[in-house]
Amino acid sequence: MTIYQATTQDLTPLARLFDEYRVFYQYPSDIPGSEIFLADRLSFSDSVIFVARNEDNLMTGFVQLYPLLSSVRMKRLWLLNDLYVHPSFRGLKVSVKLIDRAKQLTRETHAAALLLETAKSNAIGNNLYHRTDFVLDTDHNYYSWSH
Numbered sequence: 197m198t199i200y201q202a203t204t205q206d207l208t209p210l211a212r213l214f215d216e217y218r219v220f221y222q223y224p225s226d227i228p229g230s231e232i233f234l235a236d237r238l239s240f241s242d243s244v245i246f247v248a249r250n251e252d253n254l255m256t257g258f259v260q261l262y263p264l265l266s267s268v269r270m271k272r273l274w275l276l277n278d279l280y281v282h283p284s285f286r287g288l289k290v291s292v293k294l295i296d297r298a299k300q301l302t303r304e305t306h307a308a309a310l311l312l313e314t315a316k317s318n319a320i321g322n323n324l325y326h327r328t329d330f331v332l333d334t335d336h337n338y339y340s341w342s343h
Contacts, residue, residue: 202245209255217280257281259294271308
């Protein structure tokens with residue numbers, strides 16, 4: 197398995213995986229929109245996307261990270277916003293390797309932390325994050341606002 201930072205040459209297979217990820221979260225399929233969204237992320241460099249490919253060069257999963265800043269720490273933070281592995285490749289530690297690469301980016305950029313959020317009902321994700329040494333923050337409340 198190879199993990200590397202995505203480029204525009206990866207857009208077509210990445211957009212298909214990204215679309216599957218969105219459908220998993222109950223959003224309607226939109227492959228052209230997914231490709232435009234990801235092309236923008238890559239061209240504006242406002243996220244970092246790592247992809248996994250197997251020995252047959254099939255794209256098996258991806259992780260997308262967004263940079264944040266912590267004023268009090270005066271350092272960068274990384275938000276692990278998206279993580280997806282195609283169902284055919286689950287159980288092969290693809291997600292663990294993608295998380296490991298995200299942790300490596302955090303170290304390489306001297307960031308203070310790698311953050312993520314998942315639903316309490318996401319048993320698989322919560323188990324994965326615990327197994328990969330993430331610590332559940334029980335000290336803070338997280339709020340959101342949308343319109």
